[in-house]
Amino acid sequence: MRHILSLLMENEAGALSRVSGLFSARAYNIESLTVAPTEDPTVSRMTVVTSGSEQIIEQIGKQLNKLVDVIKVVDLNEYRHIERELMLIKLTAQKEFRDEAKRMVEIFRGRIIDVTENTYTIEMTGTGEKLDAFIEALDDSMILEVVRSGVSGISRGDKAIQS
Amino acid sequence: MAKKKEILRGAEIFCRALKDEGIKHLFGYPGGAVLHIYDELYKQDAVEHILVRHEQGATHAADGYARATGKPGVVLVTSGPGATNAVTGIATAFMDSIPLVVFTGQVSTHMIGNDAFQEVDCIGITRPCVKHNFLVKDVKDLAETIKKAFYVATSGRPGPVVVDIPKDVTADSCEYDYPKNIDLRSYRPVVKGHPGQIKKAAKLILSAKKPMIYSGGGVILSEASKELTEFSRLLGYPITNTLMGLGAFPATDKQFVGMLGMHGTYEANMGMHHCDVLIAIGARFDDRVTGDLEKFCPYAKIIQIDVDPSSIAKNVPVDVPIVGDVKHVLTDLISILKTEKDKPDAKALKEWWKQMHDWKALDCLKFDRTTDVIKPQYVVEKLWELTKGDAYVTSDVGQHQMWAAQFYPFDKPNRWINSGGLGTMGFGLPAAMGVKLAFPDETVACISGEASLVMCIQELSTCLQYNTPIKILSLNNRYMGMVRQWQEFFYSSRYSHSYMEALPDFVKMAESYGHVGMRIEKSSDVEGAIKEALALKDRTVLMDFVTDQTENVYPMIAAGKGHHEMHLSSDTDRELA
Numbered sequence: 001m002r003h004i005l006s007l008l009m010e011n012e013a014g015a016l017s018r019v020s021g022l023f024s025a026r027a028y029n030i031e032s033l034t035v036a037p038t039e040d041p042t043v044s045r046m047t048v049v050t051s052g053s054e055q056i057i058e059q060i061g062k063q064l065n066k067l068v069d070v071i072k073v074v075d076l077n078e079y080r081h082i083e084r085e086l087m088l089i090k091l092t093a094q095k096e097f098r099d100e101a102k103r104m105v106e107i108f109r110g111r112i113i114d115v116t117e118n119t120y121t122i123e124m125t126g127t128g129e130k131l132d133a134f135i136e137a138l139d140d141s142m143i144l145e146v147v148r149s150g151v152s153g154i155s156r157g158d159k160a161i162q163s
Numbered sequence: 164m165a166k167k168k169e170i171l172r173g174a175e176i177f178c179r180a181l182k183d184e185g186i187k188h189l190f191g192y193p194g195g196a197v198l199h200i201y202d203e204l205y206k207q208d209a210v211e212h213i214l215v216r217h218e219q220g221a222t223h224a225a226d227g228y229a230r231a232t233g234k235p236g237v238v239l240v241t242s243g244p245g246a247t248n249a250v251t252g253i254a255t256a257f258m259d260s261i262p263l264v265v266f267t268g269q270v271s272t273h274m275i276g277n278d279a280f281q282e283v284d285c286i287g288i289t290r291p292c293v294k295h296n297f298l299v300k301d302v303k304d305l306a307e308t309i310k311k312a313f314y315v316a317t318s319g320r321p322g323p324v325v326v327d328i329p330k331d332v333t334a335d336s337c338e339y340d341y342p343k344n345i346d347l348r349s350y351r352p353v354v355k356g357h358p359g360q361i362k363k364a365a366k367l368i369l370s371a372k373k374p375m376i377y378s379g380g381g382v383i384l385s386e387a388s389k390e391l392t393e394f395s396r397l398l399g400y401p402i403t404n405t406l407m408g409l410g411a412f413p414a415t416d417k418q419f420v421g422m423l424g425m426h427g428t429y430e431a432n433m434g435m436h437h438c439d440v441l442i443a444i445g446a447r448f449d450d451r452v453t454g455d456l457e458k459f460c461p462y463a464k465i466i467q468i469d470v471d472p473s474s475i476a477k478n479v480p481v482d483v484p485i486v487g488d489v490k491h492v493l494t495d496l497i498s499i500l501k502t503e504k505d506k507p508d509a510k511a512l513k514e515w516w517k518q519m520h521d522w523k524a525l526d527c528l529k530f531d532r533t534t535d536v537i538k539p540q541y542v543v544e545k546l547w548e549l550t551k552g553d554a555y556v557t558s559d560v561g562q563h564q565m566w567a568a569q570f571y572p573f574d575k576p577n578r579w580i581n582s583g584g585l586g587t588m589g590f591g592l593p594a595a596m597g598v599k600l601a602f603p604d605e606t607v608a609c610i611s612g613e614a615s616l617v618m619c620i621q622e623l624s625t626c627l628q629y630n631t632p633i634k635i636l637s638l639n640n641r642y643m644g645m646v647r648q649w650q651e652f653f654y655s656s657r658y659s660h661s662y663m664e665a666l667p668d669f670v671k672m673a674e675s676y677g678h679v680g681m682r683i684e685k686s687s688d689v690e691g692a693i694k695e696a697l698a699l700k701d702r703t704v705l706m707d708f709v710t711d712q713t714e715n716v717y718p719m720i721a722a723g724k725g726h727h728e729m730h731l732s733s734d735t736d737r738e739l740a
Contacts, residue, residue: 010349013298014286025291055476062473068295068315071349163348 002031003057004076004083004153007046008163010069011037018067019046028052028060032085032150043071043163049151071163079155086123086149087131088113091142093120101142108134119144168340173302173333174199177266180309182209183341186237188228188600189213190221194241195281196268199333213600213629216621218245220593222252223619226261227594230580231555232601233386235262235316242268243281246327247288251587253323254292258584259407260384262321264312271331272300285327294322302335307342314345319352320471321384352470356487356495364442364466364483365499371440372511373462373518374400377423380407380583381445381469387490388412388576391444394493397500398507401519403431405446406568407583414572415552420519421528424452425720426565429527430519432718432726435460437518443467445489448478449584450722458725468492527718527731528569537686539563539638539710542693543570546608546636549693554606555598557581559591559615562644565716567610589618592635596622599631606634606697613639613707614663623676626703634696635705637669640712648715673705684709 009015016035023030031049038045050060057075064073076083093101094117101120105112110124124134128151135146155161171179177200181189190213193201204212215221218240225236236256240249246267256263270279286298295315297308308326316324368374376398382391388411395402395418402412403423412419421428423435435441441463446452453459459479466483467475475484485492530540543566546554556571557580558564564581573579580598582590595609616637626633638644646661673680679702683692689708696704718729 014290017287018290021290055480059473059477066471066473068347068350 001054001057002049002051004081004151005048005050005061005064006074006076006153006161007048007064007070008038008072008161009044009046009067010071011042011044012069015044015069016046018069019048019064022063022067023050026059026063028056034150034152040163047150047152072161074161076153076155079159080157081153081155083127083151083153084125085128085131085151086125087134088121088123088147089135090119090121090144091138092118092144093142094118097142104134104137108137110134168338170336171339172199172203172336173305173328174203176302176305176337176339177309177328177333178203178207178210179339180306180341181237182207184309184313186210189237189239190215190225190228190597191239192218192221192241192245194243194245194268196242196245196270196330197239197328197333199330200239200268200328212239213625215593216624217619218248219251219589220619220622220625222249222263222265223255223587223590223593224597224600224622224625225263225265226252226256226590227557227580227597228601229256229261229263230594231577231598233577235264235313236597238263238265240265240267241281242270242285243283245281246283246285250289250292253289253325255582255585255587255590256323257292257294259380259582260321261323262316263323264309264316265323265325267325267327269298269327269329272329273331275329285325289325292323293325296325296327298327299329299332302332303337305332306340307345310342310345311347314347315350319350320381320474353472353486354488354491356468356485356492358495360483360485361492361495362499364485365496365503367440367464367466367483368398368442368496368500369503369505369507371400372508373437373439373515374398374442374507374512375434375438375440375463376400376402376442376444377405377435377446378402378408378411378444379405379446381447381489382408382411383576385445385470385489386576387445387493390490390493390497394497394500397497399512400442400507401434401516403427403434405449405452405583406581408446409568409579410573410576413574415574420523422568423726424449425454425722426569426716426718428523429525429718429729429731430522432720432729433522434519436726438463441465444493445469447474450478453478454720454728455723455725458727460726525731527729530714534711535686537683537689537708537710539566539640539708539714540570541686542636542638542689542708542710543567543610545690545693546610547571549690549697550606550608554578554608555580555595555602557591557594557598557607557609559611559618560586560588561612561615561646562640562648562714562716563610563612563615563638565645566638571610588615591615592619592633593622593625595633595635596626596629596631599633600629603631608634608636610636610638612644613637613641613666613669614643617667620672623673623678623703627677630701632699632701632703635703636693637705637707638710639666639669639707640710640714641666642712644714645716651715652721669705669707673703678703678705680705680707682707682709
């Protein structure tokens with residue numbers, strides 16, 4: 001099953017490679033991994049999307065916790081949570097296709113953020129599924145480039161995951 | 164007015180920090196990147212530097228020192244090849260959770276990443292085989308990083324820590340302030356076990372009809388041998404130790420049923436298979452212990468006590484997990500058991516012990532005592548007799564390691580020193596040297612084989628230079644014995660590259676290093692030779708025992724089989740169920 005793990009870790013050189021190294025050394029799956037500093041510049045937040053049996057997910061959590069740089073590990077699946085991903089996508093948009101592309105972007109609540117004579121560049125956020133759906137709705141030949149950020153997640157309600 | 168702090172160079176800070184940490188021995192080998200440090204070592208005498216002959220020897224010696232004393236072993240090597248040579252020893256310590264602090268030189272900070280002379284990405288190379296590692300980029304961080312390294316290496320589940328120090332950091336200066344304590348917000352090992360879980364465990368323990376205590380290296384690391392012994396005697400349950408846990412419970416005690424696992428005793432493995440409550444204490448359910456996981460302890464409820472949460476239920480589902488330091492958890496368990504009204508089921512236990520004795524009656528460790536050719540088991544047994552079971556014994560890896568574990572019953576912890584997890588050939592000799600430095604007045608023996616021994620043979624020079632008179636017992640069967648055994652069993656006796664041709668004359672070799680060499684060819688000469696070697700108190704002795712080439716280690720559970728599917732010997736070759 002797919003799980004979203006949210007990690008707080010020391011913002012130290014090499015911390016990312018400790019996590020990615022752990023996943024490869026123990027043959028765990030990584031679907032996506034994002035990392036950036038938090039409001040406290042000494043702490044980074046990492047969001048890892050992984051999959052595996054309950055036993056594997058439990059081990060991943062324990063192994064991550066064991067890393068000396070890791071302050072906290074939370075499995076967001078255990079909480080009501082929101083996940084979002086950012087996608088930047090460049091489409092060919094010429095003549096008669098220009099209007100159709102614009103309509104599609106509106107339907108999916110994206111924004112056109114760059115325009116040339118031949119292309120639109122679109123910004124879109126949502127769950128991974130929504131972004132997948134947008135890509136599927138387009139004609140393959142229209143897509144020039146896709147850049148996705150990987151998933152970020154946060155728990156709903158008053159509870160905050162802090163160091 | 165506060166005392167003005169001293170301004171010291173990085174290299175001086177290094178030496179002072181070791182002194183303030185109470186370090187007495189440093190195992191190392193110099194090179195370009197650590198020359199500032201070596202210059203400072205020359206000027207001080209608080210820390211004795213032991214010059215090894217290969218960096219692998221430095222890490223193994225420090226490792227042996229740590230296993231025997233319970234204190235961290237400390238290593239200093241240079242950058243590049245110095246660091247890579249140390250990696251095998253670091254990985255060895257990592258697999259067995261041994262506290263080491265390994266300092267590696269690094270090229271100067273402005274050169275890092277430029278493919279400079281003797282540069283490797285030491286942090287990258289060692290990352291998967293250390294508990295943690297640090298690159299010190301600024302001399303201001305040096306003292307605190309050294310403190311952190313010792314703290315991380317020795318606390319929680321211990322392990323090796325690497326500190327990579329660029330050359331310019333050792334030349335730069337700053338105020339010296341060695342912290343007394345360190346607190347890392349991201350690293351706070353659990354010590355006490357959860358009281359509710361401990362109560363639950365006590366209840367389950369007392370409900371057992373066919374209990375087994377299965378304890379491992381964690382008991383020795385936690386210095387909980389006394390508590391384990393009290394706990395076991397209080398209950399009167401059978402106890403087995405893993406290879407790493409030997410000595411934590413007295414092996415000559417009548418409750419001890421021997422080592423378990425691939426070459427464990429029949430009674431220990433059958434006990435595991437048939438038990439209804441398994442009490443795992445500081446043991447990690449390694450594949451050499453469990454055999455086929457599908458067939459592992461099919462009837463048992465399992466309690467597992469471990470300081471490392473990731474060890475719990477990693478391979479085998481556990482009914483009552485307890486995260487905590489073994490020593491603390493056992494102390495809590497003992498106090499509950501003492502006040503508890505319920506007692507162990509004496510009648511069931513009597514039945515269980517009867518079953519144990521029936522299994523034991525098969526005498527699974529018997530070997531042929533009538534031959535004139537030397538049986539390797541006999542050599543180990545004699546060593547045990549002649550040292551009154553009280554020597555420190557290191558070993559290498561292979562058949563001789565298993566025979567040492569089977570035929571030298573250890574009654575005390577920290578006496579049995581071997582590479583269990585990684586299985587590193589070449590470990591025994593340097594490890595023995597490290598032990599002897601820690602305990603100059605104790606008998607230190609290295610049980611080895613001719614294949615393992617030569618992997619770190621160069622350390623014989625170090626033994627001479629620092630006067631560490633160890634006794635090496637090489638069980639020389641002219642084969643990589645365990646490889647040969649597997650080839651006999653599983654590859655139709657095709658002995659592919661396991662025969663050691665062109666062996667050196669070990670007697671002359673020992674002599675050329677300034678030691679005593681002996682070659683023993685007859686069973687009747689074994690006792691005399693060991694006696695003679697032990698009498699040479701101030702000399703390192705290499706005993707080259709020419710042993711039976713075809714002897715195999717029994718009993719044996721083939722890989723992928725269950726505990727109840729043991730082979731007892733080649734002539735019967737019976738599988739017992």
